[in-house]
Structures are given as structure tokens and as C-alpha cells.
Amino acid sequence: MRSKSLEDRLVDGVNYVLLIAVFIATFYPFWYLLIVSFNEGMDTALGGIYLWPRQFTVENYSTFLNDPSWIKAFGVSVARTVVGACLGLFVTSLVAYGLATKQLVLQKFYYMLFIVGMYVSGGLIPYYVILRQLHLLNTFYVYVVPTMLNLFFLIIAVSFFRELPPEMEESAKMDGANEWTVFARIILPVSKPLLATMALFLGVGQWNSWLDSAYFVQSDNLRTLTFRMIDIINKGNVPLSGPSGDYASKVAQVTPFSLQVTAMVIAVLPIVCVYPFLQKYFVKGATIGAVKG
């Protein structure tokens, strides 16, 4: 091997140092959350925890799990993730299947409508008025009904269905299957990679979403985990306050700050769990997203 020039060494050296810095700046915050969530709140308040929990405890988690309002928020988030992703998956692929049908009358016109719909928006207030008229405000449905058709994935799904060999459909129809059976029994099973991608992305979107909770919901019973977290973060804006309020009487070691961090870990955890699967697909997703049109 040829010996490296001075420039080569310098570029490599600086490059590695900077990349390690990026790695630490991205990874460390998550690591810090994790160790603080497993450390006694009062002990965390003394400072000096950087790499490892000092006073290991699971009190933060048990406090979280014993707090009905957190459990409720967690439940709402799980419910909207499951229902929202399933509904979005079903409706989006159903419409895409219809739109991808060969020699569909008015196909070009329909296609154009959906593209236009992707780009136009009346803004927040008219949208609010519509939701109000539909009696969706302050209900669970406001989380899952407006998201049931994802126009971006619709376009992707249409081009996916078009690539499927027509013989599959034709032979099934010859055997007397109707469109519905073809869709449910033949098209969906062979579209697993597409459906998995959509489910993951829709699910992550639902799980992280908090704007709709802020805009359209007043009831405390319908707060999502992320939205409820805003409150505790705002309060924990002055951490190191020691045990206070409701939590003080229950567990002395748990502080609002340690509870906030625990909630954050719980909000990130599902994402980290599906991350390997997300990663498998999203390179394609990002590329399509950037060059659509």
C-alpha cells in the first residue's frame, strides 16, 4: 500500500474527530436520559452524573406506572398509534388500489385531484371549523380520522400496485373473485414490504404527534403522552427543586425532573425498538420524498 500523504492524514484525522463529535452529540443525550431515569431523583439533583447511574433505582418507572394520568396519556398514545396506523394503512391502500386499476375511467383526472390536494391547504382556522362541524373536536376520532388517507403514501402505493403483474389479478377474477376479494386476498398479501413501510411511518407519526392534541382537544382524558409531557417539561424548567407537590408524599427519591426524564425515555423507547425496521426502508422513502413531482 502506498504511504499516505500529509494531507491525507490531516484530512482523515480532522474528519474522524469531527465525526466522533457528531456521534457523541447525537448519542449522548439519549444515554443521559436513560441513566438519569434509572437514578434516584434526589441524587440526580446533586449533579455530577455523566456516564452511569449512581444510585440505581426503578422508582421513577414505578411512579410513572402508578400515576393514573400518565397511564391514561400513555394509553391514548398507544390507541391512536394502533388505530391510526391501521386505519391509515387500510384506507390509503384501498384508494391506491382503486386508483391503480388499469383503464379506470377518469383515472388521469382523479390522479390530478390527489396531487393538487397534497399541495393546497386552507390553513388552521378553516380546518378547525370543518372539524368542529363534523363534531370531531374533543373526541378520540380527531386523532385518527383526518389522518386516514395519507396522500404522500397514496402516490407511492399507486406506483407500487402498478408494478404488480396483472396476471395475478386476472386469474383470480377468472376464478370468480370480485374486486374486494382480489384486494384483500391477493393484492394485500403480496404488498407486505409496502404495507410494512407505511405502517411504520404512520405509526411513528401518530406516536409523536402532539399538535392535534394542542389544537383540537381540551379534555384531559384525551391528552397524548407527548402533549402531557409538555406540561411537565414546562414545570421542570426549574429542575433541582427536589421533591415537590404530589410526588413528594409518595416517593421521596422521585423528583419532577427525574419523572420528566423517565417520560421522555418512555416516549423514545418504542421508536428505538422499531428503528432497525424503519431503517431498512427509509432510505428509499427519503429519496422518493425529495424528488417527488
Added chain:
Amino acid sequence: MNAETKRLNGTSVSSDSAASRSIWKQLGRQKYPQLFVWIGIAYLCVFHFLPLFGILMAFKDYSVTDGIRGIFTAPWVGFRYFEEFYHDYQFGSIVRNTLALSLLKLIFTFPMPILFALMLNEVKVRWFKRTVQTVSYLPHFISWVVVYGLVVVFMSGESGMINHILMSVGIIKEPIGFLTSPNNFWGLAVGSAIWKEMGWWTIIFLAALSGIDPAQYEAAQIDGAGRLSRIWHVTLPGIKGTIVVVLILALGSLLGGGLVGSNFEQAFLLGNPLNADKSEILQTYAFRMGLAQGRYSFATAIDLMQSVISIALILGSNFAAKKTTKTGLF
């Protein structure tokens, strides 16, 4: 896309030329697909097209108790709400903040993924490259609320780790009010946007980089080009097209926050009464006026102003891109 349009064209031509009787026959055969599509169109009408009529509210004295019908029956007031906003004492700072935040985010967040992609591209150790890259996308998938939480954990007051370290090393004497001082808000917004989205947008540039012919590097090397000059003369020109396309996308959504989006989320979460002077933007103001205070027409007018500016930016950037590089989006 082109092939697709052609195919679509082909089908509609063939159905046009067919007799009307066979169109009905065709429709009868495809009643299920038609039904499926119409489910989607019904959705579109309710959630995308119907709200468009709501824009009328900006020019009317609308009361929310009248529901959708009120949009059409409310009395016209012309440009009253636009004038009211123009004379609002906060008008100047809100418009300034919206433009400043958007431009700063564009200027500072756009080059970062390119730089990061170039850096990763220089790494020959596979596992290292993959590890750094994998971790770098993770923040894209977490909620802005969690990012806000991280900002509070690391940057608030005396207790935040960053102030704590800076103070114990002796760089600063007083803790920096990252969240409480208005002058730090724009920097905070830009910094957190870079942290969250840099890795994600790197993907597309890395994909473009992998398409560069290795022979070009070899040729450059034979000509005596060093590492940096190869990056400058081979790598960067190789991804020029991708950079332009991504830049157009970023310009088109400038007021929403460009590539990284999220102007509203940042201003809403990282903004507070203490830094409101620099953090209040058109979207947060419209939200406060509209949904919090119930001034629907006024808020719609503010929203509409932002949409008009955005459309002008999309058309403008597309036009500029066509002029300079002959690549446009439409």
C-alpha cells in the same frame, strides 16, 4: 413520473375514443375500483378542498357558532383584518421573526447535511461509517416535544449540563439563559433543527454520492489532485443536481421552516413569555389569536398572508432554478 403520465394519457385516450355505451359497460365492470377512489375523493373534499372556502373568513366577520354555513353567510368586511394586523404593535416583530427564523434556518441548516455527507463519504472504515450514520438519523424520528425536553435538560438555568460545565471550567461566570433570553432564541432554534434533521437529509446526498463514477477519482488522483481538491473538483460537482433540487424544496417551504420544517413547533415549544420578542412568528400568533382567543377571521387573515408569501416563494424559487440550472420542479 413521465412514464406514468404517458400511461395515464394512453388509457384516457382509449376510453375517449370508445363509444359512450362501452364507457358505461366499463364503469359497470370497475364499480369497485371507482368506489374505492371515490372514498378517497370524499376525504379530499372534506379535509382538503372544503377548508379552501374557509379562506373567505379572512374577508368576513365570521362567528364560529354559525359553522360552515357561516363562512358563506357572514357579512363582508373587506381587508379590515389585514389592516388591523398591520397596525398591531407586534406586526413588525412578528414579520421580522418569521422571516429571520426561516432565513437563518435555511442558511445554516441547508449546508450541514451536505458537509456531513462529504465527511462520511471520506470514511473508509465501514463499521464506523455505518455506526455514526445510524445514530445520526435517530433524532429525525423522535417528537419535537422530546427535543424540547432535551433542550431543557441540557441547557436550562444553572443546572443544565452545558451551563454547569462551562461554569466549572471557568469559561462563563453567569449561566447563559438559553431559553430565557430573547437573543438566544434564533440560535437555539437553528441549533436544535440541525441536531434533529442533519442526519436525515444526509441520506439523499449520500445516495447521490454513491452514484459518482470511481474512475473520476482515479483520474483526478493521477493528475495529482489531493484529498481536498478531489472533494472540491469531483465530489461536489457530482452532487450538484441533487443540491439544487433539495434547495428548491427548501425554498418552497421556507416559511414553514424549510427542509427541517417545524417553525411552528419550535416557536411554540421553545418560545415562552421571556423570549416572545424574538420567538413569536405568524403561525404561533395566528394560533393564539384564532384557537386560544376565538378571533377566527383575524387569525385566518394572518394565515392567508403567510400562504401568499409562501406561494410567491415557491414560484419564485422554481423560476430562479429554471433560469440558472434548467432544472425546475414544475
